Amino acid sequence: MSDFQSIATMMAAVLDDEAGSITPPIVQTSLFAFENYQAFEDRMAGRTNQSVYTRVQNPTVAAFEGLMAKAEGGEAAVGFASGIAAITSTLLAFVKPGSKIACVEHVYPDTYRFMEQILRPFGIEVSYYPVEDFEANADLLANFDIAYLESPSSVVFTPLNLALVAEHAKRHDTLTIIDNSWATPVFQNPLAQGIDIVVHSASKYISGHSDTVAGVTISSQEHIAAIRDLTLPLLGAKLAPFEAFLLTRGLRTLNARMMQHQATANLFVDRLAALPQVRKINSPGANAVPGLTGRSGLMSVEFDDSVDIPKFSDALSHFRLGVSWGGFESLILPARVGLAQAGPKNSMQAFGVSPNLVRLNLGLEDAEDLWADFEKALNQSAT
Incomplete structure (x- = not known):
């Protein structure tokens, strides 16, 4: 389970700021220099974790990602420039031609368009089912690689028994992804119910001020590493430091x-x-x-x-x-x-x-x- 109530308490220590800043500093830089050749080589070889380039890594963004991981009860998180960037970058990290996706009906319109206009032409099969089918049919996911969920669904707001669907999915080794923007970590923790990956349009309640467009994905270290190694750097839909600062502000309230x-x-x-x-x-x-x-x-x-x-x-x-x-x-x-x-x-x-x-x-x-x-x-x- 997440420990959302403790997030505000831990805010001051997010970046371990020696100056004692009450809010996390905005590290507004495109790149990070290295003290010597060996430090540079060690980082590029993966032996250290020093920031290199803000397109893939930034301390202010990392602070927000850490808070979101804790809020959702996940091991790690990765931020994006928009909610749809989080959704598309997450899906593209785990599909290949011939993959099959089972998606809830009444899904977010741009998610639907992405599946129909980009995934399907690239040979990825997408089938849509009512929420009730995901719950009632234990074998619905038998031939699917991914189940893409919303609970509740968009526009008509039909909720889903996530623990039951996760149980069905694990029986068939189907990866589960859910958009948790409506409930937020305050009202729903899908990872604790067995769902594999959570995405948010952080532009919505996470921000809470209608001044930020952003997204975030939370999951295990393994799943987040797959996204960081592939779609985050190569699609480039990174979260900017200033937006990460605003989102951290939003999480406080x-x-x-x-x-x-x-x-x-x-x-x-x-x-x-x-x-x-x-x-x-x-x-x-x-x-x-x-x-x-x-x-x-x-x-x-x-x-x-x-x-x-x-x-x-x-x-x-x-x-x-x-x-x-x-x-x-x-x-x-x-x-x-x-x-x-x-x-x-x-x-x-x-x-x-x-x-x-x-x-x-x-x-x-x-x-x-x-x-x-x-x-x-x-x-x-x-x-």
């Missing part, structure tokens, strides 16, 4: 922020359930599945046909229209916008998301103010 997000989400779930215009609320709470200990502020609501979605969206004051989530500000993303997205088919289109569905990111504003805004807009949108 993650627990407090997630508790506030949860409190607001609980209020909305209770009140939404009483509204006649609401067909369905997609928001798994604590103990919805084993190992899920809380509810984040990201949910979706499916309205009936009496709600004019564009009119509702434009009537909101505190909720802004926008992609992403996890910051202070509250946002909405109507499914109709996602379904209208130009370009190759995305996962919303592929898996039949209702056009009456609206995704809500409940931020850190006053919960009663948010609810009053939501209710007013809903009343104004009646057709």
Whole structure:
């Protein structure tokens, strides 16, 4: 299990800073020099671990990676320039032509596009299954090399019994990878439940301030070494020192922020359930599945046909229209916008998301103010 509660306490010692800095210093350099020839040769031969080049190694980035490994209960972590960079670099480190991936339906749209537009043309077979199939069919993964999971899944937020799926996967020697951005280490620890690799879009709750684009992967030393040796240096999607500094700042307040997000989400779930215009609320709470200990502020609501979605969206004051989530500000993303997205088919289109569905990111504003805004807009949108 992770020891998330102790992270704030250990912050001051992260970089062993002799100057006594309260925050980890930003080591803003592209390269690191060596004192002599022997030190240089020893590092290049792998006999030492001195930093060489910030594209693959940097002390500020390493500090963040160490904290994320501890938070998720992993042995090591590697940071990336975006969440999709973490996902793609992790997958590419473990696939080859002919590999077979079992992926959950309603997966993050860009993950879906990556699998369909890059992996499939390179001879990697991807099959999509409902969450329920991963749980109920113990032999679903018998012929798959990788199971790519989200719990809960994107947009419709269906949670997954991770321990059960991990048990099925290990029986068939299938590598399991999960995106844990929604729950964060505060509410879910997939590695402790037997999942092999955890990825995060650190742009979301880990950052918490909508000012950073980043990703991170956490796993065993062996799996992280495979990523560091292959896709991190050769694809070059490295995490920058300043972004790592901002993410470390975000980790300091993650627990407090997630508790506030949860409190607001609980209020909305209770009140939404009483509204006649609401067909369905997609928001798994604590103990919805084993190992899920809380509810984040990201949910979706499916309205009936009496709600004019564009009119509702434009009537909101505190909720802004926008992609992403996890910051202070509250946002909405109507499914109709996602379904209208130009370009190759995305996962919303592929898996039949209702056009009456609206995704809500409940931020850190006053919960009663948010609810009053939501209710007013809903009343104004009646057709």
